Amino acid sequence: MTTSTPRRPRELRDFYEDPAVPVASGASRSLRQARMLAAALGPADAGARTILDVGCGDGTAAATAAPLLTGHRLIGVDWSQDALKRARAHLTYPIRGELTGAGLPFGTGCADAVLFSEVIEHLVDPDAALDELRRVLRPGGHLMLSTPNLAAWYNRGLLLAGVQPVFSEVSLRGIHGRPGREVVGHLRLYTARALREFVTAAGFRVVRLEGAPFHGVPRPLRALDRLACARASLASILLLHARKT
Template structure:
């Protein structure tokens, strides 16, 4: 009798592979951190807050955000032991946990804010993930979510030309039919409208939607990519700020 690995087991193996990228661009991290810092206010004035970086990867994003969040307690969470080993060199606290299955090893309403950066596009069950994030956030707590934009300005042009959009993947083994070389395990993609509706349906109030550039855009096109951030539905990366209702 033969057995086959389940999709969850395949994905665990994929993300435990040290060759798989677990960090994204610093520009997105800085913009997202500034949004959260503005929402929380200075720790000296409003008190220290607990911020969970769920899906922290190697800790690069948390380390980039830390200068904007001085005085607050930043905790990294990831399911990849390899990623956590690297994260612990960059953030003071990092714990292993997952959003689905048994859930996070954290008590209910323990956090004031959650950074959820470039994670939701990798998930089999994003509904369960937002339910778990809502559980660990206190009422009124902040969710700072970022994800690639399916309707980014260049993806609209690529689709018109019959080319697979950037960020989308049809295989975990190789890139087929679109620009780029790295396979990073994207399972789901969102437009600005879809992301707003999805987060609101999960029990959050959307406060703001902003855009960020993508570090993988070819250098000659980067000025145009930065300009597109002024209109989030066209931006490369969607930055969404929501509050738990």
């Protein structure tokens, strides 16, 4: 199956400033990740914490997390002006910032936690990005990262059949060789093992790795997708909790 669009981005930045490019994640994944973070931080009556939602997109993930993080300060960060305009409907503090180049507009060790939801798969330089996240986190600070799983249960079958895995993309102009229609700009994909090793090498201690379902799975297969979450290595989405060492 091959689809194409008239979009012709001159560079990756142009691609993400296009309002047609999706900037929201699935609600089920956002809720699971928020629960993990709330459990890690504890109630705000023990002291309000600063949480950076880096790559906040349209702010819907933060809006899902907010009721579980009452009393904590949640700051959204994105370098897409279009995404930030939409995020203002959900976030009190939407701020423009970059993970590379000038870096995030925050001091070293200022954050207690970072939400990093469906971002790392879009990055040219994920090593520099994790270095920057580690910089802004205090010692022992929490990293809550989510990303699609290259080895999701259905991708294993697709590869055996010679089909390009779901979530992977070979072009910014259209989908080629795999199911689906939306081009979202995925540059890198991780298995559970690769993600764990990568985050550990970046100076974090992995606390927990869980699975979450993918909202784009066809309805007849969604029950199976939820069952696959019991084993992170087979799940559609990887949810990782790590702490700065």
